Amino acid sequence: MRLAFVRTIEEYAPSTRAAFLMLAVTVFLWAIGIIFARGMRVDLPGVGLTFWRWSIAALIMLPFVRRDLTDRWPLIRPRIGLFLLLAVLQMFGSVMLYAGVNFTTAISGTLVNSSQPAMTALVALLILRHRLSWVQSVGLAAALFGVLISVSKADLTVLTALRFNIGDIMVIAGTVAYAGYAVMLHRLPRGFSLLTLLFIVSVSGSVMLLPFYVWETIYVRPVVFTPENGLVILFMAVIISIVSIFLWNAGNRAVGPNRAAIFVNLLPIYGAALAIPFLGETLEIFHVVAAALVISGILMVIRGHRKAGD
Numbered sequence: 001m002r003l004a005f006v007r008t009i010e011e012y013a014p015s016t017r018a019a020f021l022m023l024a025v026t027v028f029l030w031a032i033g034i035i036f037a038r039g040m041r042v043d044l045p046g047v048g049l050t051f052w053r054w055s056i057a058a059l060i061m062l063p064f065v066r067r068d069l070t071d072r073w074p075l076i077r078p079r080i081g082l083f084l085l086l087a088v089l090q091m092f093g094s095v096m097l098y099a100g101v102n103f104t105t106a107i108s109g110t111l112v113n114s115s116q117p118a119m120t121a122l123v124a125l126l127i128l129r130h131r132l133s134w135v136q137s138v139g140l141a142a143a144l145f146g147v148l149i150s151v152s153k154a155d156l157t158v159l160t161a162l163r164f165n166i167g168d169i170m171v172i173a174g175t176v177a178y179a180g181y182a183v184m185l186h187r188l189p190r191g192f193s194l195l196t197l198l199f200i201v202s203v204s205g206s207v208m209l210l211p212f213y214v215w216e217t218i219y220v221r222p223v224v225f226t227p228e229n230g231l232v233i234l235f236m237a238v239i240i241s242i243v244s245i246f247l248w249n250a251g252n253r254a255v256g257p258n259r260a261a262i263f264v265n266l267l268p269i270y271g272a273a274l275a276i277p278f279l280g281e282t283l284e285i286f287h288v289v290a291a292a293l294v295i296s297g298i299l300m301v302i303r304g305h306r307k308a309g310d
Contacts, residue, residue, distance in 0.1 A: 019254035022247040023263040029244040031270035036232055037098045044232065046099030048223035050091060051206060051213040052233050057241035058202035065199045072196065075189065082187055083197075087204035089181040090245075095209070096174030103167025120179040120261035139262070139300025142293050182257040185249060194249050198242065265294050 014022060037049060069076070076083070188197065217223070252260040269291050 014250050014254050016255055019251040019260075020263075023251040023255075023260055024266060026244045026247040026251065027263050027266045028270050029239055029247075031267055031274060033236060033240040033244070034097070034267075035271075035274065036236065040229065040232055042221075043224035043226070043229050045216055045221055045223065046095050046102065047209060047212050047216040049098055049233065049236065050094045051209045052223065053236035053241050054091070054094075054202045054209070055206040056234065056237035058199060058206060060238065061195060061199045061202065061242065065193070065196045068193050068196045069199070072193065075192070076196075076200070079188070082184065083200045084204055086181060086184055086197075087201045087208060089177045089184065090201055091205035091209055093174040093177035093181065095212075096170045096177065100167040100170035100174065103170070120182050120257050135300050139297040142297035142300065145293055145297075179257075179261065182252050182261055185252055186257065188253075194246055194253075197249060198246055202241065262298050265297065269294055 037044070037046075040049075223229070248260070
């Protein structure tokens with residue numbers, strides 16, 4: 001007999017306020033994941049880390065979704081192509097982000113990744129015909145300006161000295177893929193189990209990644225399996241692949257891709273907040289100004305939805 005909490009998870013539909021909180025938590029978890037990926041990049045190369053965290057996530061979810069897969073197969077079968085596309089976008093975005101941090105600086109990577117809200121707005125306009133109101137557009141610009149202040153430490157010479165390389169291009173490609181995932185998620189029927197969706201994406205993506213993982217192991221470098229690395233992979237599988245993506249899917253479906261994507265601008269703010277206690281960095285005035293701009297921008301995008309549909 002199925003557990004009550006499993007049914008609750010599958011049928012979960014958050015309120016708008018709950019969705020905003022979930023999106024904020026999601027980006028915080030992503031910030032932690034990027035720190036792990038950056039710190040462990042020698043032992044855990046991009047494709048290998050992505051393959052193992054999604055494969056393990058699929059195994060963890062299987063007992064909870066097995067019955068739902070059977071019950072909803074008539075609903076799933078005609079949408080196999082959409083599920084495969086979501087898997088491609090999710091895996092490609094993950095690989096590009098985690099592999100890109102091997103070749104680019106943290107400042108460049110953060111700047112490039114902060115373009116995701118704008119890219120999502122563009123993709124949503126092209127595919128879903130979602131338009132931003134002027135208030136939302138100003139809010140998006142304010143949040144992006146806050147990101148620039150945060151990563152440059154309010155020093156314009158830092159921005160002018162940036163040089164984009166192959167790592168930046170990889171992060172850009174991953175950002176476009178994540179934007180496409182956020183938009184295409186709205187092609188699924190309302191009420192479809194988020195846990196089942198996550199399982200299908202995990203399995204499909206893991207199968208797609210297998211040949212690339214083998215190639216990386218032979219020609220680049222293999223995943224180094226140690227107890228410490230195993231704990232990192234398990235953390236990434238449970239917290240990043242399952243918890244954070246479930247929260248992102250639920251929040252995105254509840255409030256729309258444009259309002260969901262603006263929360264990605266919290267990423268460098270979270271990064272600074274984590275660096276202060278764990279890396280010994282100090283709180284500067286530009287951190288406060290940047291955070292105020294980002295939060296103000298997010299609020300403008302959220303409130304602007306009242307005047308123009310997302």
